[in-house]
Amino acid sequence: MSLLVKICGLSTRETLDVALEGGADMVGFVFFPPSPRHISLGVARDLGSRAKGRAVKVALTVDADDATFENIIETLRPDMLQLHGKETVARLRDIKQKFGLPLMKALPVETASDLAGLPGYASVADRILFDARAPKDATRPGGLGAPFDWHVLENLDLDLPYMVSGGLHADNVAEAIRVTRAGGVDVSSGIESSPGVKDPEMIRAFIRAARATQELMAR
Numbered sequence: 347m348s349l350l351v352k353i354c355g356l357s358t359r360e361t362l363d364v365a366l367e368g369g370a371d372m373v374g375f376v377f378f379p380p381s382p383r384h385i386s387l388g389v390a391r392d393l394g395s396r397a398k399g400r401a402v403k404v405a406l407t408v409d410a411d412d413a414t415f416e417n418i419i420e421t422l423r424p425d426m427l428q429l430h431g432k433e434t435v436a437r438l439r440d441i442k443q444k445f446g447l448p449l450m451k452a453l454p455v456e457t458a459s460d461l462a463g464l465p466g467y468a469s470v471a472d473r474i475l476f477d478a479r480a481p482k483d484a485t486r487p488g489g490l491g492a493p494f495d496w497h498v499l500e501n502l503d504l505d506l507p508y509m510v511s512g513g514l515h516a517d518n519v520a521e522a523i524r525v526t527r528a529g530g531v532d533v534s535s536g537i538e539s540s541p542g543v544k545d546p547e548m549i550r551a552f553i554r555a556a557r558a559t560q561e562l563m564a565r
């Protein structure tokens with residue numbers, strides 16, 4: 347089983363290099379000003395050129411408008427757009443038609459009823475990211491360091507590739523993969539020493555743990 351590892355919320359050259367040298371398959375960049383991981387278009391241009399060809403560059407937005415997408419595409423040159431807001435299936439179709447990039451739609455999960463919208467999104471998106479549903483008073487819809495009940499995905503029957511995220515870290519990623527059988531894992535808070543500050547050794551430890559699980563599952 348080839349497992350995709352996504353390191354999300356990168357904002358510095360040093361930690362981007364750690365993720366790339368550590369073998370991350372995907373590197374995520376946040377374009378959402380209330381987030382401690384939000385990056386400017388200038389930083390996006392710099393980190394985008396640094397990551398080019400070394401991992402899949404994922405631009406993360408929340409209910410962004412077309413002008414925002416145009417600016418991100420011009421600077422970061424993303425390989426994939428991660429839509430982490432309340433984007434409708436029709437909006438996904440619109441974005442795909444306008445920008446022609448693969449889409450990863452984030453679905454907030456708390457209970458099995460949260461999977462009701464999955465078929466519609468799965469008809470347009472290229473990948474699904476199952477993330478923990480944010481509390482009602484949260485300042486952002488993701489990147490909150492809290493897991494959801496992975497057993498909600500235990501009997502998932504989805505043809506589309508999917509990732510699991512929400513509160514992952516080096517010590518629980520194996521269990522998350524075992525329960526959800528996800529083809530990818532995504533992490534942000536679990537590799538930070540403080541909100542928005544990625545820790546090089548925590549990045550390395552997470553990737554090592556994910557790869558070790560991949561080996562085990564492949565046996």
Ligand SMILES: O=C(O)c1ccccc1NCC(=O)[C@H](O)[C@H](O)COP(=O)(O)O
Pocket residue numbers: 354355374376378381382383406408430477486487488489490491492511512513514532533534535536
């Ligand atoms: O990371 C953020 O600050 C963020 C802000 C707004 C929307 C989404 C955000 N993150 C989305 C991600 O893909 C995170 O990696 C995912 O939610 C997992 O985060 P964490 O629980 O902190 O590992």
